[in-house]
Amino acid sequence: MAFRSLVVRSATLCRRAMATEVSSNTFPLTFGSPNKSIHDGSHVKQVDIPSTTGHFGILPNHVPTIAALLPGVVSIQTEAGDVQKFFVSSGTAQIHPDSTVMIQAEEICDLGDIDVNAARSGLEAAQSKLASASSEVDKAAAQIEVDVYQSMVASV
């Protein structure tokens, strides 16, 4: 009788241990732009983001931080296992102490939707704009354009 209850108890403990293992494998991600929401709290396994402090990957229980995004590719590995890739223009990301991750991007574009030739011609136009820019504001704006197009061309 006592032996049986011991077996049952250890089985429940095993199940509970496995349950926490599964849930600590993923973390809730909120990723979107002002007019498009890609993930709203859905659980994912890993997110790679291009930030000003370098391109880094986020796994569950990552140290909390706040990051500013550079133009580049955000890569998400969902709970199901498939990988989603998006090009973002810029934005911010927050990793909270409770392991939730929030990413706000100004513009999000599916990587498959980018036309390489259009991106290359855009890059050339932006580079000539940078060369001919006069004021500081124009130069900065043109530099941002060049950065985004360069990153876009590099990502496809």
Add this chain to the structure above:
Amino acid sequence: AVVSTQSGHYGRGGMATLKDIEMRLKSVKNMKKITSSMKMVSAAKFARAERALKPARAYGTGAASLYEKNDFDTSGKDSVLLALSSDRGLCGGIHSNVGKMVKAAHAETPITKAIIVGDKAKAILVKVIGDTFLSCFNNVGKKPTSFTDALDIAEEVLSHDYDTINIVYSKFKNIVSYNTEEKPVPSLESVESNAAIYVYDEVDSEVLRCYQEFTLANIIYHSMKECEASEQSSRMSAMENATKNAGEKIDALTLQYNRTRQAVITRELIEIISGASALE
């Protein structure tokens, strides 16, 4: 002799003639057509606004999550009020509720700086806090808000010094109701001076400033999208009520018109008959 009120068709005693009732009927019927089409237009705009609100909400709550999860000081003395409304009326109590909330807040702690979005709120508040206006935005409400609009407003807010920003806006609840709310947003100094921020690893002040500025625009964008959905749904129900009232008025006027017409016919018959019998 007592003058019958029904025989006012000759225009005696200031009572309604058949022509008067006819004109009133025509104008109320026109009004009903207008309010009915306004209702349909705002129903279409509302559907679009509600659809746009969904990603905007996820985006805005995500952006503000740092403030939600940590208690930053928003009781600063040097606060800027940002009142969100629009240029167009006929939307029920949307603009007056924003005005009421601002006036109540002003009575509690006098407002020293205000940025007003929308001509309606400006008209309501100019008498109360007109001397505190830093700037006003209009051309709001004709087209759906874009993120660029929110960026312009955020840029204007950030060009001033402040401890807190208080955003007064209409938060969308459901198709029949909204809540007018006040949302405080802490300033960069308030966030930097709070020990809670050091939980976040390796955050240099440049990144934090980036985050603050971008998040302000995001929060403003989210609030404007809430206002849009609230306003269109409120206008929809206001126009529906107006159409219903116009319909009831048309029924009442039609009855009065028919009664008056029958009275005119009866009176003319009586005159003919009594005229004829007088000749006999």
